[in-house]
Amino acid sequence: MDSFTPAESLDPALGSDETPPPAESLAALIAWIQDNLGRLLGSRAARVRVSGLRRPADAEALGLALRDLARDPDVRVFALPGGDLLVLLHQTDAPRLCAVLAAFCAAHPRNPLCRTLPGPGQDTPLIRWHSLTREGAALLAWAERVLVAHKEAAGGPQAPPGSRQRLAAPGAPGPMRPRGRPLTPEVLDRLERGLADADLSSQVRRQRMVAVEPDGQLRPVGTELFMNIGELRQTIAPEFDLASNPWLFRRLTATLDRCMVTHIGGYVAAVDTPLVSVNLNLDTILGPGFQAIQAAAALIPHGTIVLELRLDDIMADLPAYLYAREYVHQHGFKVLIDGLGAQALLWIDRTRLGADYLKAMWSPDMKALLAAPEGAVLSARLRAFDPRTLILGRCDDAAAVEAGRSLGCTVFQGFYLDELLRDGRAHAPPSP
Helix, strand or coil: CCCCCHHHCCCCCCCCCCCCCCHHHHHHHHHHHHHHHHHCCCEEEEEECHHHCCCHHHHHHHHHHHHHHCCCCCCEEEECHHHCEEEEEEHHHHHHHHHHHHHHHHHCCCCHHHCCCCECCECCCCEEEEEHHHHHHHHHHHHHHHHHHHHHHHCCCCCCHHHCCCCCCCCCCCCCCCCCEECCHHHHHHHHHHHCCCCCHHHEEEEEEEEECCCCCEEEEEEEEEECHHHHHHHHCCCEECCCCHHHHHHHHHHHHHHHHHCHHHHHHCCCCCEEEEECCHHHHHCCCHHHHHHHHCCCCCCEEEEEEEHHHHHHCHHHHHHHHHHHHHCCCEEEEEEECHHHHHHCCHHHHCCCEEEEECCHHHHHHHHCCCHHHHHHHHHHCCHHHEEEECCCCHHHHHHHHHCCCCEECCHHHHHHHHHCCCCCCCCC
């Protein structure tokens, strides 16, 4: 396959009649590649030549079909200069993209771009494939270059592309680090008004919770649904640090919760594991949005919906949490306390909080604590839990899984497990 080079005309002809894509599309593309650059094994980029369609109605129809495919959180669609669309997906999803294009070509048999039906990895006049494993860095460099050119043309402020750092999402390594201008109440008000009618379905992500059997085989037991704050920031407010003020950030996440629960039925229905977890704020559970969650539960009569609450949200209003816990238990939901670090695990009283699940976050701090005198206490506390109700998150390598197994953990979540599932591989302990 060809690489991302100017010769392939992926670079926009700046100064020509081609119109660069919206800045938010480029920013979202950059954020996605930055978040996944080290985890692109088996990923593909497919450039669909929408610009080559003669009739605007045909281009619109194909664009809608591709964006409908992107309702799956594992498929991303970005606008390119000149009107083409770039589809990012894993190679196992390539047949689905080809099916969409084949259906379009069946309806437009006389179109010159449809003379050859597309197949996975097969270049045709309508589509060109690329391996992100080899070409991800080239695509990132191209997108950053075009975004800078776009902002220069618009007269906007510049920032070095390499200065962008990822905001942590569930399962992502490291803490959220400040970047950009601080979030203010005035900016938050503008964001909330803009989000009121926005369709954020493309920002919803899902990540499996996986039981690792003694022989290393993987068994998905749950799926977490969450909003990717890092990508959303690049789209709605790239110049602001959304996490600079924890109270304003909490208010923003409550707004995002309302956007998410509006369409939660579709997300839940698409999950194929017996357990579905949804990352929400306490205020959302106590508000009118809970009715949408109850309706979604009816779509999976043989499954369970788990409501994930962060410990800091619970501690901010403990009486409200205790009331909400009883309320959701009466309606058949389970409660998970999320975001537990090593120190929190030492003092949290799971029995009094009445949580059905706990999610601990693997980190260098936990690794260091296990080697300290308190490590024996932490190990004993973790072993006292039912291993089926304790999830170890942010497992980004085999060593994290092995450390968790030594503590009695059997259920894990993180990018390392995502890669194993995509590649159909079992877990293997790292070489000594």
